Amino acid sequence: MICHDANNLNVACLRVRSAKQLFQLLNDRLKRLLGYTYTTIFLPGTNKTTLYNYFSDLQHHPFARSAAATTSSINPYLLHPADSKKWKPLQLDLLNGEKFIGRWILLYGAQETVSETCLESLPGFAELIAATLTNSIDYEEMLDREKENDIIQSLNIDFATIRQKQDLLKVIHFKLKNLFDFSDQFVAVINDDKLTLSSFLQDTQSWADEHPKYKQSVAAKYPLNDGVFNKVILSKDPQVFDLRQQHARGNMPEYFQILYDSGVRMVFMVGLHVRDRMIGLWCICQVDGQHMSSGQLQLIRKISVQLSIAVENIKANEAIAAKEEEGRLLLRMSDDIANIHDLIKRYKQQLEEKKIYLEEEIGTTHNYAEIIGNGPEMQKVFRLVSKVAGTDSTVLILGETGTGKELIARAIHNNSSRKERIMVKVNCATLPVHLVESELFGHERGSFTGAIERRIGKFELANHGTLFLDEIGELPPELQVKLLRALQEKEIERIGGKTTIKVDVRIIAATNRDIEKEVAEGRFRNDLYYRLNIFPICLPPLRSRTEDIPVLAAHFMQRFSKKLGKQINKISHSKLQELLQYSWPGNIRELEHLVERSILLTTGDTITDIPLPSPRQQNVSQPAQVYFSLKTIDENEREHILNTLIYCKGKITGEGGAAQRLGVPNSTLSSKMKRLGIRKEHFK
Numbered sequence: 179m180i181c182h183d184a185n186n187l188n189v190a191c192l193r194v195r196s197a198k199q200l201f202q203l204l205n206d207r208l209k210r211l212l213g214y215t216y217t218t219i220f221l222p223g224t225n226k227t228t229l230y231n232y233f234s235d236l237q238h239h240p241f242a243r244s245a246a247a248t249t250s251s252i253n254p255y256l257l258h259p260a261d262s263k264k265w266k267p268l269q270l271d272l273l274n275g276e277k278f279i280g281r282w283i284l285l286y287g288a289q290e291t292v293s294e295t296c297l298e299s300l301p302g303f304a305e306l307i308a309a310t311l312t313n314s315i316d317y318e319e320m321l322d323r324e325k326e327n328d329i330i331q332s333l334n335i336d337f338a339t340i341r342q343k344q345d346l347l348k349v350i351h352f353k354l355k356n357l358f359d360f361s362d363q364f365v366a367v368i369n370d371d372k373l374t375l376s377s378f379l380q381d382t383q384s385w386a387d388e389h390p391k392y393k394q395s396v397a398a399k400y401p402l403n404d405g406v407f408n409k410v411i412l413s414k415d416p417q418v419f420d421l422r423q424q425h426a427r428g429n430m431p432e433y434f435q436i437l438y439d440s441g442v443r444m445v446f447m448v449g450l451h452v453r454d455r456m457i458g459l460w461c462i463c464q465v466d467g468q469h470m471s472s473g474q475l476q477l478i479r480k481i482s483v484q485l486s487i488a489v490e491n492i493k494a495n496e497a498i499a500a501k502e503e504e505g506r507l508l509l510r511m512s513d514d515i516a517n518i519h520d521l522i523k524r525y526k527q528q529l530e531e532k533k534i535y536l537e538e539e540i541g542t543t544h545n546y547a548e549i550i551g552n553g554p555e556m557q558k559v560f561r562l563v564s565k566v567a568g569t570d571s572t573v574l575i576l577g578e579t580g581t582g583k584e585l586i587a588r589a590i591h592n593n594s595s596r597k598e599r600i601m602v603k604v605n606c607a608t609l610p611v612h613l614v615e616s617e618l619f620g621h622e623r624g625s626f627t628g629a630i631e632r633r634i635g636k637f638e639l640a641n642h643g644t645l646f647l648d649e650i651g652e653l654p655p656e657l658q659v660k661l662l663r664a665l666q667e668k669e670i671e672r673i674g675g676k677t678t679i680k681v682d683v684r685i686i687a688a689t690n691r692d693i694e695k696e697v698a699e700g701r702f703r704n705d706l707y708y709r710l711n712i713f714p715i716c717l718p719p720l721r722s723r724t725e726d727i728p729v730l731a732a733h734f735m736q737r738f739s740k741k742l743g744k745q746i747n748k749i750s751h752s753k754l755q756e757l758l759q760y761s762w763p764g765n766i767r768e769l770e771h772l773v774e775r776s777i778l779l780t781t782g783d784t785i786t787d788i789p790l791p792s793p794r795q796q797n798v799s800q801p802a803q804v805y806f807s808l809k810t811i812d813e814n815e816r817e818h819i820l821n822t823l824i825y826c827k828g829k830i831t832g833e834g835g836a837a838q839r840l841g842v843p844n845s846t847l848s849s850k851m852k853r854l855g856i857r858k859e860h861f862k
């Protein structure tokens with residue numbers, strides 16, 4: 179019966195192609211022939227010292243319970259103590275020639291007797307099962323290889339495109355994790371020192387990431403010769419580390435301890451090589467402590483080749499990115515340097531401007547002591563200068579050309595608290611209209627055709643000093659508005675500029691025009707006039723202070739004789755009389771030039787000839803325009819009080835009122851206003 183069935187069995191065995199089919203055969207045909215209740219086959223593990231259940235999918239099988247105990251040793255199978263009373267095991271080694279390929283276990287009930295015939299036929303069946311097992315393993319391996327090839331091919335495509343760590347993590351997570359069902363993984367690379375290893379890529383959902391030493395372990399450098407890594411490096415095959423055993427031995431490296439504390443039980447490590455050069459390792463962790471089949475380990479080895487290339491590509495890409503960043507940084511730095519150069523150039527230019535300006539100024543600076551004038555008119559001017567110099571008040575100097583307006587402006591500046599800073603002069607008459615604005619407020623680069631450089635204006639140049647606006651009466655109307663705004667706001671805006679610049683400038687303005695007439699005729703804004711006319715100083719024409727002519731002539735004679743190296747110290751009486759008679763349309767400047775010319779012409783020590791214009795010429799050169807109207811003291815006083823009242827917006831008494839501004843008691847101002855006929859409607 180057994181023989182007949184054995185023949186049939188031979189045919190059935192030839193059809194077996196998988197563990198499942200073999201298990202069905204053992205559980206069906208053979209079970210009936212040999213009378214056992216349960217059966218299974220254990221195969222040797224990769225380390226050759228353990229066995230594992232070939233029918234590993236049979237979870238409810240009694241062998242599954244005792245599998246853990248069984249797989250730990252290649253020794254004959256032992257029943258679990260709980261089962262030993264119920265069952266009697268028989269076991270046969272399955273050999274392929276001399277080679278041990280597995281162990282066949284048959285479980286009979288403890289009370290059952292196994293027949294002699296059955297026992298005799300067992301070795302024959304074991305041979306048949308061994309041959310079938312070999313076939314089915316070979317077939318399964320073939321199928322595994324095919325599957326492996328498919329996997330490798332698809333991974334090849336994935337790995338080839340990887341350039342960044344997150345791409346690699348995606349492939350590991352979505353493909354490799356499913357394939358091997360691991361819980362944690364990391365990639366480490368060998369450092370440039372070739373002696374240490376550092377973490378390169380960590381699992382984003384690492385089991386260990388909450389461990390207190392995890393971060394520190396990720397950042398650490400590990401020596402390659404620690405007994406674990408060198409084992410991995412020396413072998414091309416994956417290395418298996420059972421952390422339970424390591425823990426039991428108590429000599430785990432710290433990284434294993436961290437993994438063990440976090441629940442990891444098995445670690446598989448494979449070296450990463452690029453053309454025989456070891457570049458790092460890949461580590462896979464399992465929390466359930468399951469072994470991998472030799473097929474799975476081989477697959478890991480194959481995948482490690484692809485992984486090595488991906489890691490090299492990422493490193494190369496990172497190096498390129500770092501180089502590019504370095505390049506960008508250098509580019510930014512060179513831009514910054516160019517900007518700094520530009521800035522230095524601009525500062526240099528500004529300094530140059532200031533220097534040139536100061537040099538010019540030094541050349542033209544006059545000493546206060548050089549202001550000549552003994553007559554009452556000039557004494558009055560000196561008193562006004564002394565009063566206003568120490569304040570920050572705006573001063574308006576009025577007077578015909580050449581009467582010394584600039585000289586007085588300088589005297590005010592030199593006697594003010596701003597004397598350590600410069601007084602900047604702008605001649606509103608000599609500049610082309612389109613340049614006055616830029617001259618006053620400056621411009622930004624490119625703000626108009628020809629503005630190739632940024633330039634600061636005279637307002638900025640005079641910051642904390644004094645700005646002398648000469649010939650203010652010539653200022654074009656559109657700029658009068660801008661000037662007014664600058665005076666009111668105490669801030670300016672460069673042409674083409676986007677921001678306003680605060681300036682602290684004391685203003686002294688001068689004009690030889692009849693500014694009141696200009697205002698009355700609408701050529702000069704009255705609001706600007708009121709802003710400027712806070713403290714007017716009128717310089718009398720030379721013809722109305724003839725008492726000063728001899729001293730002025732003597733002063734210039736002395737100055738030019740010295741300058742020209744001559745010993746001239748007298749002016750003939752007749753010539754002096756001529757000077758006193760002359761109308762002096764060009765005022766002191768004219769006298770100065772005439773004396774200079776005379777010194778050049780004089781050979782002795784006395785000036786006997788001063789080339790005054792002939793009476794005809796005098797008529798021609800006589801100014802057609804009356805520069806400012808001659809007024810009585812009352813008229814002047816009335817005008818001054820009225821201006822002050824307008825300035826004070828009609829406020830007569832109290833803080834900031836006209837009486838306070840004029841420095842008189844309220845009652846004095848009221849009686850003066852009454853006497854001079856000043857009524858509310860005149861100033862409100």
Ligand SMILES: Nc1ncnc2c1ncn2[C@@H]1O[C@H](COP(=O)(O)OP(=O)(O)OP(=O)(O)O)[C@@H](O)[C@H]1O
Pocket residue numbers: 544548549550551577578579580581582583584585586648689690730766767770
């Ligand atoms: N009181 C004075 N004592 C000595 N020199 C004087 C006096 N007043 C004017 N000058 C000289 O006369 C010349 C003209 O003076 P300044 O330039 O100050 O006149 P100005 O009124 O500003 O003329 P303009 O209106 O034409 O600009 C200068 O060389 C100056 O030194």
